[in-house]
Amino acid sequence: MGAKFTAPAGGETxxxxxxxxxxxxxxxxxxxxxxxxxxxxxxxxxTIVGELGGLDKLSWxxxxxxxxxxxxxxxxxxxxxxxxxxxxxxxxxxxFLAGSAxxxxxxxxxxxxxxxxxxxxxxxxxxxxxxxAIADVVPPASRGRYQGLxxxxxxxxxxxGPLIGGFIVQHTSWRWIFYINLxxxxxxxxxxxxxxxxxxxxxxxxxxxxxxxxxxxTLLCIILFTSQGGTVLAWSNPQLWCILAFALVGVGGxxxxxxxxxxxxxxxxxxxxxSFLLCSLIGxxxxxxxxxxxxxxxxxxxxxxxxxxxxxxxxxxxxxxxxLATSAASGRMISRTGRYRFFPIAGTLLxxxxxxxxxxITTHSPTWHLYLFTCLLGMGLGMVMQVLVLAVQNSxxxxxxxxxxxxxxxxRSVGGSIGVALFGxxxxxxxxxxxxxxxxxxxxxxxELNPVAVHHLPQAIRNDYLQAFGAAIHAAFTMAAxxxxxxxxxxxxxxEAPLRGEAA
Numbered sequence: 001m002g003a004k005f006t007a008p009a010g011g012e013t014x015x016x017x018x019x020x021x022x023x024x025x026x027x028x029x030x031x032x033x034x035x036x037x038x039x040x041x042x043x044x045x046x047t048i049v050g051e052l053g054g055l056d057k058l059s060w061x062x063x064x065x066x067x068x069x070x071x072x073x074x075x076x077x078x079x080x081x082x083x084x085x086x087x088x089x090x091x092x093x094x095x096f097l098a099g100s101a102x103x104x105x106x107x108x109x110x111x112x113x114x115x116x117x118x119x120x121x122x123x124x125x126x127x128x129x130x131x132x133a134i135a136d137v138v139p140p141a142s143r144g145r146y147q148g149l150x151x152x153x154x155x156x157x158x159x160x161g162p163l164i165g166g167f168i169v170q171h172t173s174w175r176w177i178f179y180i181n182l183x184x185x186x187x188x189x190x191x192x193x194x195x196x197x198x199x200x201x202x203x204x205x206x207x208x209x210x211x212x213x214x215x216x217x218t219l220l221c222i223i224l225f226t227s228q229g230g231t232v233l234a235w236s237n238p239q240l241w242c243i244l245a246f247a248l249v250g251v252g253g254x255x256x257x258x259x260x261x262x263x264x265x266x267x268x269x270x271x272x273x274x275s276f277l278l279c280s281l282i283g284x285x286x287x288x289x290x291x292x293x294x295x296x297x298x299x300x301x302x303x304x305x306x307x308x309x310x311x312x313x314x315x316x317x318x319x320x321x322x323x324l325a326t327s328a329a330s331g332r333m334i335s336r337t338g339r340y341r342f343f344p345i346a347g348t349l350l351x352x353x354x355x356x357x358x359x360x361i362t363t364h365s366p367t368w369h370l371y372l373f374t375c376l377l378g379m380g381l382g383m384v385m386q387v388l389v390l391a392v393q394n395s396x397x398x399x400x401x402x403x404x405x406x407x408x409x410x411x412r413s414v415g416g417s418i419g420v421a422l423f424g425x426x427x428x429x430x431x432x433x434x435x436x437x438x439x440x441x442x443x444x445x446x447x448e449l450n451p452v453a454v455h456h457l458p459q460a461i462r463n464d465y466l467q468a469f470g471a472a473i474h475a476a477f478t479m480a481a482x483x484x485x486x487x488x489x490x491x492x493x494x495x496e497a498p499l500r501g502e503a504a
Contacts, residue, residue: 026191027130030093031153033181033188034126037065037100037119039161043298043312044174048112051174057109058428062295063420064113067223068120069127070413071216073406074265075207076125082207085133086196092125093189099123100181119178128406133196162298163317166310211257211265218250219414226422266407275395276404278494279388280411282344285487286384287415289351289377289480290323292423297374300473303454304363304466318371322378323385330383340390343383344491348484351380355481359474363466384487385412394497423476430475434468 041048041061049058080088099119106112168176225243233240258264270276297319301312326347334340354377361370389408396404439461454465 022191023133023195026188026195027133028153029184029188030089030126030192031130032157033096033184034069034123034130035153035157036161036164037123037181039157040165040177041065042295043162043166043302043310043316044169044177045295046299046302047169047174049109052106052109052112057113058424060113060421061109061116062291063223063417063424064116065120065123066291066413066420067219067417068117069124070120070410070417071212071219072121072124073128073410073413074215075212076128079125079207080129080133085129086192088125089129089133089192089196090189092122092129093185093192095119095122096126097122097182097185100178100185104175104178128409162312162320163310163314166298166308166312166314170308170310206262208257208261208263208265211254211261214250214254214257215265216250218247218254219417221247221250223417223421226418226425229425266410267403270396270404270407273395273404274493274495275391275497276407278490279392279408282348282384282487282490283388283408283412284415285483285490286351286381286388287412287417288419288422289355289484289487290381290385290419291416292419292476292480295420296423296427296473296476300361300470301370303469304473305367306455315367315370316374318375319378322375323382324378326379326382327386331386334387334390339496340387341494341496343387344391344494345488347380347383347387348488348491349380350383351377352481352484352488354378354380355477355484359477359481361470361474363470384491388412391494419480423479426479427472427476431468431472434471435465438464438468 045058045061048061076088076092096119099115099117099122102115103112103119106115164180165177168174168180221243225240225247228243229235229240255268258266258268297316298312301307301315307315330343330347334343354373354375357373357376358370361373389405392404392408454462454469457465
């Protein structure tokens, strides 16, 4: 184990004692900070772009954080074993807080994207080290309810993120969506410093740095290719295909390194496990759908529906509420029945229905249509996300549960990164094409995606602009619906195995 908690008087260390509760509260706060920063920025994007410019880099404000946090997830677990959970968690929080402060000070979009990446390097550690720390200090018989609460924190963050972001942007400055992390993070640091003590025991590991390099190269090049193709760079541009070539080199290097590494980041043998392979692919698609929709729905609400940032956040509550409700309900039903295969099948079908219905939304659609359709989408996603982790943990050997769980989480995060970039590229391309087609040449338009500026355009031009914007959003949703169909097909291939009755 990499760490332990400070026992209360008398040496009692059972789950539920004050020190465990205090430590767990701090870890939940840490996880809340990490999860919030994946969604809190979405409702602030139009305001940020309106002040800093750089519409072409809009999706990178979200992607940079998710990509950076994804890359470091496999490394933080082993760093915790080598150096102790406490010091690694404190370092991750320090990086996260430094990135948050610098994001708030950014003067242009390039600076903001780079600082979001720094923030993500810390944010990736907050999630994985917090979960490992609970496994260190809570016995297996009591661990399930603690891990379940962590899942609830993630769901709560997806509900609160857009709402808090919208409220802050409307009433103060978008910079406070980053500054708000500082007092909360410092509080978590103080509590962890008091109740989380380092252990002298360490597991000796060989850190697969070369595998991490190849993985980072692959992910970065894929994101660049999907986000810049057809928008920043023409499809005929040799530079774009050079980026793809580097991605293929990264894939080849990663596979080779994982075959010879003494402790690979993701053992290739896992991909011979049917459940792990299918759950990773389904999780990848779910990540694309979830983060893609959460990122672009606030844009639609603010630009097309003329919602304030706070209203845009509130109008996403049905999506997040549906996700949280079905995630909790499906977990309880699985515990009672021991059967889980039904939920990914039904969930992907429901998510497909919700996403397809979203493509029918127009500027004149009543708001309750949006609430209903996003709730269906959220309910579908909630029935899938936690079940995938359960299925994988139930199918692999106890010695591989940790790496298999992080592997599925990795694929979901990668899906989120690629989804935001890919949907962003499609959205930008369709919007620009439609504006060129609908508006006379030389028509003055806002240089950036500023909802206030859009609604101050002359009515005829504004109507054409909103029509072009709606078509671009619909194109992104149509692509997402098509991708979810693939997840639905893959979910039918899952095999149901009896759930293990004992802890690993």
